[in-house]
Amino acid sequence: MPIAMVTGAARGIGRGICDRLVAEGWEVLALDLSFEDTSSGTQIKCDVSDEASVAAVFEECARTLSPGLDLLVNNAGVAGPESGPVQDLSLDSWNRWISVNLTGAFLMVRSAVPHLRRAKGAVINMSSTRAHMAEPHTEAYCASKGGIEGLTQALSVSLGPEVRVNAIAPGWIVTGDVQDLTEEDHAQHPVGRAGRVEDVAEAVLYLAQAGFTTGQVLTVDGGMTRKMIYAE
Numbered sequence: 001m002p003i004a005m006v007t008g009a010a011r012g013i014g015r016g017i018c019d020r021l022v023a024e025g026w027e028v029l030a031l032d033l034s035f036e037d038t039s040s041g042t043q044i045k046c047d048v049s050d051e052a053s054v055a056a057v058f059e060e061c062a063r064t065l066s067p068g069l070d071l072l073v074n075n076a077g078v079a080g081p082e083s084g085p086v087q088d089l090s091l092d093s094w095n096r097w098i099s100v101n102l103t104g105a106f107l108m109v110r111s112a113v114p115h116l117r118r119a120k121g122a123v124i125n126m127s128s129t130r131a132h133m134a135e136p137h138t139e140a141y142c143a144s145k146g147g148i149e150g151l152t153q154a155l156s157v158s159l160g161p162e163v164r165v166n167a168i169a170p171g172w173i174v175t176g177d178v179q180d181l182t183e184e185d186h187a188q189h190p191v192g193r194a195g196r197v198e199d200v201a202e203a204v205l206y207l208a209q210a211g212f213t214t215g216q217v218l219t220v221d222g223g224m225t226r227k228m229i230y231a232e
Contacts, residue, residue: 003069003119004208005029005061007048008076012175013126016197017073017204024205031044032076046109048076048104049096058111066121068182071208072112074105074148075126081141094140101144102151109155111163117162124207125152127169129221145169149217156215164214166207170200171221190223 004021009030010016018030018040028041035043044060047053058065078100083089105125111135116123130138131145144192149167156165172188173195174181203220219225 001025001027002071003027003029003065003067004071005031005069005108005112006041007031007046007104008093009041009043010034013170013173013197013200014075015040016201017075020198020205021071026071029064029218031057038161042115047107048074049099051107052091054104054107054111058115064067065115067160068117068121069112069115070119070121071104071215072108072116072121072123073126074108074123075099076104077126079145081128081130081135083140084137086137086139089140097140098145098147101141102147103155105148105151108127113163114158116159120162121164122208123155123159123163123165123188125149125165125167126154127167127217129169129219129225131169131217134227142166152217153215160214164207164211166210166214167217168200168203168207168220169217169219171195171219171224173197173200173220180191188224188227188229189221193222195220195222199229 004026006014006018009018010032018028019174021028022040030041031046046057078097125148127148128145130142131149134142140176152165152167203218
């Protein structure tokens with residue numbers, strides 16, 4: 001049975017990834033700060049931005065990971081991209097976005113490398129289309145996701161050929177009630193709808209098995225970043 005470790009696994013995209021992997025026969029180690037219900041996988045509390053917390057998780061999971069780690073999904077991130085006007089953005093707030101979204105991925109990969117190499121496994125980092133396009137007042141979030149793509153590129157070269165490293169850049173993914181969206185919201189997408197958690201989970205499964213693909217960013221946005229939209 002292949003083994004996956006997924007961060008930010010308690011809800012939203014992370015939970016959807018865990019659910020799909022379990023359904024496909026994977027053993028899943030689900031990491032998050034807290035769990036509200038019976039999410040799929042083995043639940044493990046972890047603050048990915050804390051070096052000691054990450055080290056403790058790998059020590060706790062050493063026996064499970066003894067055959068190796070087939071897949072690491074770095075999905076944990078600070079919810080919501082808006083950080084307010086840059087002139088009012090505190091260093092503490094900036095550092096929180098960077099430490100969870102970017103440094104957390106680094107800490108997880110650093111600890112996972114020996115396990116990934118044993119299994120000739122793969123890493124999938126969660127970027128965002130906001131690494132390439134932005135709304136006002138999203139500097140910290142966009143910077144963290146741009147960093148994720150740079151980290152992905154470098155890791156793919158450093159860890160190859162044993163370990164493949166790719167990223168997924170989701171666009172508008174609905175994690176709540178899809179009924180809250182309007183027809184206009186869906187119509188912005190060339191595919192005719194906003195994204196679902198299942199769309200990202202499908203991309204994870206693809207990259208987990210795409211043996212000739214590394215160092216790439218797979219955009220999952222229904223074509224929205226390819227469509228020019230002008231205000232009328």
